[in-house]
Amino acid sequence: MRNLSRRISGILSDRESLRGKILASAALSTMVFAMQVVARIVSTIILTRILTPEIFGVFAVVMTFIFILEMFSDLGVRSLILTKEGELDDGFLRSCWTAQILRGILIFFVCILLAFGIAWGQGTHLFPAQSSYGDVTLPLAIAAIGGVSIIGGFASPAKFVYEREMKFRQVSVETLITLVLTTVITIALAFWLRNIWALVLGNLARAFFMVVLSYVMFTGPTMRLSWNFADFRLIIERGKWIIGHSALTAVITMADRFVFGFAMSASSFGFYYIARQIVDMVEMFLNAIHAQMGLQVFTELQKDGEPATLRRRYYRYRVLFDGLSMFGAGALMTFAPTLVHIIYDDRYADVAGMIQILAVGLILIGPGLLREAYSAQRRFREMTMLSLVRAATVWIGLVVAIWGFGSVTAALYVVALHRIPETIILLRMGRGEGWVSLLHEIRLIPLLPVGAAVGWGMAQAWAAIA
Known part of the structure; x- marks a missing residue:
């Protein structure tokens, strides 16, 4: 009893x-x-008065492509760490970190190929001239945004361990710091450049801050490249299902932006x-x-x-x-x-x-x-x-x-x-x-x-x- x-x-x-x-x-x-909300309202009020609506349309296409590529290559490292049975050893976290870096490099090279493809399409008048796809800055912007994935791949997975243990205070503080820094830098870049590069470089800065803070704010093992076969087999075995689900999510989420990019x-x-x-x-x-x-x-x-x-x-x-x-x-x-x-x-x-x-x-x-x-x-x-x-x-x-x-x-x-x-x-x-x-x-x-x-x-x- x-x-x-x-x-x-x-x-x-x-x-x-x-x-x-x-x-x-x-x-x-x-x-x-x-x-x-405060940051978005402030940045929106300022940015929409500095940048033209056309710039936001072209940037929407840029973000559509990077989102699709990231989702189609999503191994679900976060989900794997959150749901993995038993204790998390340092070797597994290093294998996840290695997988992130390889994925970022792959996305960057695909962005380069997409940039060449869109440039060719513009040269052959494949896209309507008034659409976002016909803008001459689009190819280079897509190539540059691929750098977000390379930079982000070096972030420490220790943050996901904190989420697994439901230690959300540190995660929230990291999010707020990144938000404030990114907003300030993007607005400053918009005043200086007054073109789409303010938004592109703002996203690159956000990725950089997230990487730095992932090491400064979350305690974890020292990261180094790891090629543990058993870990990679687990990542691929479970990640293949996550890739399929994430790919479908990308197809759903970006359908409107893809279609409207041509139709509007x-x-x-x-x-x-x-x-x-x-x-x-x-x-x-x-x-x-x-x-x-x-x-x-x-x-x-x-x-x-x-x-x-x-x-x-x-x-x-x-x-x-x-x-x-x-x-x-x-x-x-x-x-x-x-x-x-x-x-x-x-x-x-x-x-x-x-x-x-x-x-x-x-x-x-x-x-x-x-x-x-x-x-x-x-x-x-x-x-x-x-x-x-x-x-x-x-x-x-x-x-x-x-x-x-x-x-x-x-x-x-x-x-x-x-x-x-x-x-x-x-x-x-x-x-x-x-x-x-x-x-x-x-x-x-x-x-x-x-x-x-x-x-x-x-x-x-x-x-x-x-």
Whole structure:
């Protein structure tokens, strides 16, 4: 009886510890997010007055290519370190570091090849002259952005060990320092250069700061190249699934930027890039919390083995995500025109309508968190299937909207709502597992009109003041 009491006490203590770590992570993520919002607003106000919309359109294409390359080569070093069974030895961390460096070199050389290919396409008039792909600075900018991957590859994986142990304070401080330094340098470069190179060099500076801070702020073994066959076999064996999932994520995430880069003029594409940045602030905050500890949380939740227990604790975890996404969607739908008027000059007025449409998609963030339950169980088949459904939805939808109906507005709604088929399948699967309650899925929908009312009230208050 005494042993049973001790076991129950230990379980309750573990649960309280996990809850405390979740609350601490949420508090830290909120602080980091607030700083990111302030930095983004300040930099946006300044940069949009120094740089033209066309520059943002071309830079969006640059970031599209580097994101796709990084995702298609993603070995999932972070995920491997977070989920590896047993203790982490120094040799394994050095093998991960070596893999990162090799990946960075590969990405850089592919960027060079892409730059030559785009330059050739421009010379043969393959791209519309008014599109971002027709800009003469694009090839060299893509080649230069490849340096981000080379620099970033030298970052110490000790940071991921801190995340594995849920020591998020150090991670948050590192993020804030990098954010402040990058913002200041990018703005300074924009005043000096007044072209796309301010944004490119700002990203190179960010990678450099992250590498330096990974050694200064996180204690770990001395890094050196390691060629341990057993470690590389594990990295490749598990990484191949992560590469497939990450590649599909890239295909999904960048579909809009790839298609709109061709279908829109450089200035309109710049408007879209800015609108996505604003809407993504809400999702960025929620993802910052979830990405920081979502995998660890679901791994802990599933240790009990009881679907009813997982379901109860899962929806408790989701309250913050559902509440903010519903409220944020409603607020942006009504406050977007005023927000754009406050932040930007008259050249950027078209951004408001794009924000209002894209904000609708925020309501689908919450149900998507259930994917992490399958990730924690290493059920890669289900994850791959869900990603394929989402990829097919967004690509087919965009192609039909742009080249079938010739409607950019319809394409914007596709971007906002393309998660619906995946969400339906995910909820059906989760209900079959006993993880999903349909009543809990809709319980916070009333926050959508509440957010809209608050956004409308803020707009009216600003109009009265101005």
